[in-house]
Amino acid sequence: DNKISKIKFLKGYRMKFIGIILLLLTSIFLIACSANQASNKISNSELENLASKYGGVYVFNQKFVDEIEKREAERKELSKTLGDKIRSNPRKIKQGDKFITIYDVDTTLINKQLPQILSNGKKYYKNSTDYENQTGKKIKIPAEYKEKVINFIGIDNYNKSKPGFDLGYFCIDKDDNIEVIDMTVDYYITKTDYGLYGDEGMGFSFKKNRYVNISGDNKFILTNGKFKRASKDK
Numbered sequence: 001d002n003k004i005s006k007i008k009f010l011k012g013y014r015m016k017f018i019g020i021i022l023l024l025l026t027s028i029f030l031i032a033c034s035a036n037q038a039s040n041k042i043s044n045s046e047l048e049n050l051a052s053k054y055g056g057v058y059v060f061n062q063k064f065v066d067e068i069e070k071r072e073a074e075r076k077e078l079s080k081t082l083g084d085k086i087r088s089n090p091r092k093i094k095q096g097d098k099f100i101t102i103y104d105v106d107t108t109l110i111n112k113q114l115p116q117i118l119s120n121g122k123k124y125y126k127n128s129t130d131y132e133n134q135t136g137k138k139i140k141i142p143a144e145y146k147e148k149v150i151n152f153i154g155i156d157n158y159n160k161s162k163p164g165f166d167l168g169y170f171c172i173d174k175d176d177n178i179e180v181i182d183m184t185v186d187y188y189i190t191k192t193d194y195g196l197y198g199d200e201g202m203g204f205s206f207k208k209n210r211y212v213n214i215s216g217d218n219k220f221i222l223t224n225g226k227f228k229r230a231s232k233d234k
Contacts, residue, residue, distance in 0.1 A: 047161050050160065050163075051214045053218075054157065054163070055185055056184065058220045058227065059182045059221045060179075061182075061222075062221050064124070065182055067119060071114060075114050075116075079107075086107065086108075087103040089103060090102070118171055122179070124171040125172070127169075131172075148222070165183055166183060167180065168182040187215050190212075191210050191212050192207050193207065193209075
């Protein structure tokens with residue numbers, strides 16, 4: 001009888017323990033949800049509305065965009081033609097579930113025949129990473145270009161959820177003055193996944209945030225000092 005009583009007691013204790021753990025996890029989940037909601041300045045639907053209206057590419061000089069895209073297409077074709085003359089050190093890397101071959105590419109011959117120079121005589125760069133790799137210097141978007149975009153969005157809309165600015169094409173002169181050709185305006189929404197994350201080294205967490213870009217594919221072109229939405233085929 002004592003043995004049976006002990007077994008019943010242990011079973012009951014175990015059930016209570018599991019119940020307490022489940023209650024604790026539920027409480028943490030609800031608190032996390034509430035905190036996540038409270039931390040949002042605006043609702044997700046309002047943020048998505050702003051992104052659909054103002055997120056995307058902002059073009060300050062469409063002529064230079066066309067020049068760059070034409071020249072980069074020419075450079076790509078030339079690199080195919082030159083083939084092994086500019087490629088070395090072949091090696092395989094895994095990409096997804098298959099292996100691909102990559103090479104070191106020496107662009108000296110391409111730069112000589114088709115330099116990355118605009119019709120204004122300035123060298124262009126495709127993005128800030130391209131610039132940093134070539135020069136070893138950091139670069140940032142000049143304030144006046146951001147201000148033009150903020151004026152278009154409207155200061156109230158901008159302050160509701162400040163979007164990110166990412167430098168696209170730009171050119172630069174010998175005095176390091178930057179002329180932005182285009183840039184992107186990015187809106188992000190926070191998605192929270194709930195579960196058990198982490199390890200003994202970094203610690204454990206019951207939630208994990210990830211940021212999803214919801215900016216869409218808008219394109220705005222600066223025309224006569226004002227941004228105008230371009231049609232999808234431009």
